[in-house]
Amino acid sequence: MLKVRELYKSYGEVQILKGVNFDVSQGETVIIMGPSGCGKSTTIRCINRLTEPDGGQIIYKGCDLLELNQAELLKARQDIGFVFQNFNLIDRLTVFDNIMLALYKQDTLSLTDKEAVVEDSLNQVQLGDFSNRYPQDLSGGQKQRVAIARALALKPDLMLLDEPTASLDPILVSEVLEVLESITANQNRTLLIVTHELDFAYRVADRILLMDNGKIVEEGPPEQVFENPTSEVGKKYNNLIRDH
Numbered sequence: 001m002l003k004v005r006e007l008y009k010s011y012g013e014v015q016i017l018k019g020v021n022f023d024v025s026q027g028e029t030v031i032i033m034g035p036s037g038c039g040k041s042t043t044i045r046c047i048n049r050l051t052e053p054d055g056g057q058i059i060y061k062g063c064d065l066l067e068l069n070q071a072e073l074l075k076a077r078q079d080i081g082f083v084f085q086n087f088n089l090i091d092r093l094t095v096f097d098n099i100m101l102a103l104y105k106q107d108t109l110s111l112t113d114k115e116a117v118v119e120d121s122l123n124q125v126q127l128g129d130f131s132n133r134y135p136q137d138l139s140g141g142q143k144q145r146v147a148i149a150r151a152l153a154l155k156p157d158l159m160l161l162d163e164p165t166a167s168l169d170p171i172l173v174s175e176v177l178e179v180l181e182s183i184t185a186n187q188n189r190t191l192l193i194v195t196h197e198l199d200f201a202y203r204v205a206d207r208i209l210l211m212d213n214g215k216i217v218e219e220g221p222p223e224q225v226f227e228n229p230t231s232e233v234g235k236k237y238n239n240l241i242r243d244h
């Protein structure tokens with residue numbers, strides 16, 4: 001479904017992505033891990049061109065996203081959900097309206113259909129009773145679950161999540177991970193998640209991609225990557241798991 005080929009990105013003189021290559025198949029949950037600053041966010045943001053790469057290909061359902069014009073890109077993004085580390089909710093809108101706003105381009109849906117989609121998305125993240133709240137009246141974990149519901153509302157074939165639990169209080173991390181785990185259990189959904197949560201990655205990933213210094217240095221199922229690593233980064237994760 002997604003093929004990333006020879007992705008390059010520099011900021012000024014500094015090369016951040018140095019030829020990133022990987023595939024994601026329909027229905028897979030793929031987790032990207034690696035040390036801070038190695039280029040994980042840059043990679044995942046390049047996929048729907050929140051960051052413009054300098055070179056490479058992003059083949060999504062057979063079409064190179066890097067060759068799309070702005071209108072075509074906006075259309076493609078309707079099929080690719082993105083969840084940010086810092087939620088990106090709109091403070092002056094209720095939870096309900098934050099999600100409705102994501103549906104404004106879905107002109108095949110009636111207002112009643114849209115309302116039903118919002119309700120359904122909120123139920124999927126266990127926030128069915130929170131429609132009328134404002135973001136300021138939610139905990140960090142609840143805010144992130146609203147952001148996940150907003151991404152789900154578009155029924156995207158691919159969801160990209162960049163450290164969805166990184167800005168949360170440790171006690172709130174598990175409620176978001178539980179919601180994500182239930183989402184990954186849906187076989188039709190394809191997810192690409194950047195996270196530092198080892199246990200979560202071990203449980204839910206079909207495949208782990210380890211990144212180091214602008215490249216994918218190792219990939220495989222969690223048992224292989226964490227227990228029989230070949231890369232330096234893989235060996236560091238292996239030590240962490242042993243100490244655990």
Ligand SMILES: Nc1ncnc2c1ncn2[C@@H]1O[C@H](COP(=O)(O)OP(=O)(O)OP(=O)(O)O)[C@@H](O)[C@H]1O
Binds near residue numbers: 039
């Ligand atoms: N807009 C930017 N301008 C200049 N440098 C940037 C920009 N965005 C990222 N970088 C640099 O690119 C490198 C990779 O950043 P990136 O955010 O992709 O890392 P990461 O792997 O997601 O790290 P973390 O785990 O800390 O989130 C870092 O050295 C960062 O400082």
Ligand SMILES: [Mg+2]
Binds near residue numbers: 040041042162163
């Ligand atoms: Mg990052």
